[in-house]
Amino acid sequence: MRQPQNPEEVFFRNESREALSDVQEALYNFLVPEMKAKAVNLDDFLNVPGYKQSEITDDKALVKKLTDRFAARERGSEAMHVAKKRNDLLEAIVNNGIAESDWMGGRANFFVPSRFDDFIHHIDGIVEFEREEEEKEGKFLHLALGIDATGNDKDLEEKFDAVTNSIITESLSTVKYFKSENLCEPLTLLPRVVVGADKEVVDSIAGLLLRFRRLKETISAGRREKERSASVQGAIKEFTKVRDEIAEHPFQAILLTEIKVQLESFLRYAQAKEKYEAASRYAQVLAVIYRVMSEKGAAINKLDEKSKQDIIYQMILEKSARFGEKSGLVEKIPLTRQQ
Numbered sequence: 001m002r003q004p005q006n007p008e009e010v011f012f013r014n015e016s017r018e019a020l021s022d023v024q025e026a027l028y029n030f031l032v033p034e035m036k037a038k039a040v041n042l043d044d045f046l047n048v049p050g051y052k053q054s055e056i057t058d059d060k061a062l063v064k065k066l067t068d069r070f071a072a073r074e075r076g077s078e079a080m081h082v083a084k085k086r087n088d089l090l091e092a093i094v095n096n097g098i099a100e101s102d103w104m105g106g107r108a109n110f111f112v113p114s115r116f117d118d119f120i121h122h123i124d125g126i127v128e129f130e131r132e133e134e135e136k137e138g139k140f141l142h143l144a145l146g147i148d149a150t151g152n153d154k155d156l157e158e159k160f161d162a163v164t165n166s167i168i169t170e171s172l173s174t175v176k177y178f179k180s181e182n183l184c185e186p187l188t189l190l191p192r193v194v195v196g197a198d199k200e201v202v203d204s205i206a207g208l209l210l211r212f213r214r215l216k217e218t219i220s221a222g223r224r225e226k227e228r229s230a231s232v233q234g235a236i237k238e239f240t241k242v243r244d245e246i247a248e249h250p251f252q253a254i255l256l257t258e259i260k261v262q263l264e265s266f267l268r269y270a271q272a273k274e275k276y277e278a279a280s281r282y283a284q285v286l287a288v289i290y291r292v293m294s295e296k297g298a299a300i301n302k303l304d305e306k307s308k309q310d311i312i313y314q315m316i317l318e319k320s321a322r323f324g325e326k327s328g329l330v331e332k333i334p335l336t337r338q339q
Contacts, residue, residue: 009115013124019082024089027210032085038095040114040177048184053178063115083152090151091124093205094255095197098127099171099242103188105129105292121174122162123192124149128180129274129288143286144193145259146173151202153315159194160319163266166192170275191281193262195255196312205251208242215239253303254294258316261291265323273326 020028042060045051074081084193094159097108111126111246118124125147141151148159173192178185263286270279293300304306307313 006151006322013256016322018199020085020089021206023203023210024086024206025083027206027213028085028089028092030213031096032088035088035092035095035112038116039112042116042177044179045177045184048179050185057065059116063119066119067115086151087149089151089206090196090202092207093251095125095201096209096247097246097252097255100126101247101252103247103255105288105295107157108292109180110179111178113175117177118151118174119243121146121176122148122159122234122293123173123175123190123324126178126187126190128182129285130182143284144187144287146175146190146191148192150196151198151312152196153198153311154311155320156194156315163262164225164324165190167240167273167275167278172277172278172281177323189277189281191263191266191285193259194316194318195268196257197251198311198313201251201254201307201310201313205246205249208246208249210244212239214244248299249268250301250303250307252296253300254307254310254313256289256293257303258320260286260293260314261317261320262323263289265320269324 017327042056044054045056062270070084074084095110095112098108102108107130109130113121113123113126123146127145127147129143129145148157149157171189173190175187175190178187215238216234219232219239222229222235263282265329267279267282267286270276270282
């Protein structure tokens with residue numbers, strides 16, 4: 001089965017993308033440099049047991065080669081450049097929503113992977129969960145989910161085919177370079193899901209995030225100058241309102257619903273194929289997602305009819321419902337709902 005191309009190559013196939021709006025461009029300049037600065041750095045693993053210096057050197061050389069290749073292709077096509085910027089902005093919005101607005105719950109930590117794992121393993125983000133029941137016993141159970149973000153419906157088929165293949169081979173996904181407070185080693189058998197939204201939903205959340213950033217700057221400047229003017233007080237009041245709107249934006253419900261339906265479908269498929277190790281990994285993360293969605297309650301119900309018409313959202317749900325058909329999976333194995 002054909003493996004998907006690198007994210008940049010997939011996006012470059014579709015050259016009819018509209019330019020970023022002024023709001024999106026301004027938000028891009030805030031969020032994307034921050035996201036790239038947070039990416040895992042291969043140099044941090046030079047003295048970590050299990051990582052060979054020669055391997056790290058080779059991986060850094062490969063990243064440079066691929067980066068230069070894609071940069072040259074971007075310079076040769078404005079459409080390619082715009083498509084890449086749009087993809088980076090979507091990744092940054094998902095990153096920000098999970099890390100800053102608890103879109104996946106207060107016990108989720110978000111990590112930006114290294115460029116190596118982005119290029120080679122097609123992972124745009126890693127969500128690490130801490131499980132309360134394990135902490136009560138004085139132990140830490142590592143549980144993580146790989147995120148592959150897209151705003152392009154053209155590449156969904158390849159992404160879902162890759163998941164099919166990863167279950168059949170029972171390899172799932174891998175992150176070679178991972179470092180958090182609790183773990184510093186490669187992640188293997190990592191469940192991965194595809195998330196995304198199309199233009200209207202992205203426009204909506206982008207406007208709020210940009211307003212949030214500008215209000216934050218206004219308030220910070222006022223505090224530096226020890227200013228307590230009516231304008232600063234008004235900015236503080238609006239800041240709280242916008243922050244709450246971001247925390248309950250329909251994109252959160254889209255994100256969690258997309259993850260839930262995929263994990264359910266991938267779990268059924270793994271069970272049907274008797275890939276029980278893979279099934280166990282999907283079931284563990286699915287239990288966490290059920291709990292997060294239950295805790296959020298009303299926020300999840302804010303997925304209005306307009307948001308439900310989002311083309312990326314609809315296609316992810318459709319492909320999840322039909323997942324495994326090409327491989328002969330017909331039976332739908334009931335799930336035991338864990339919360």
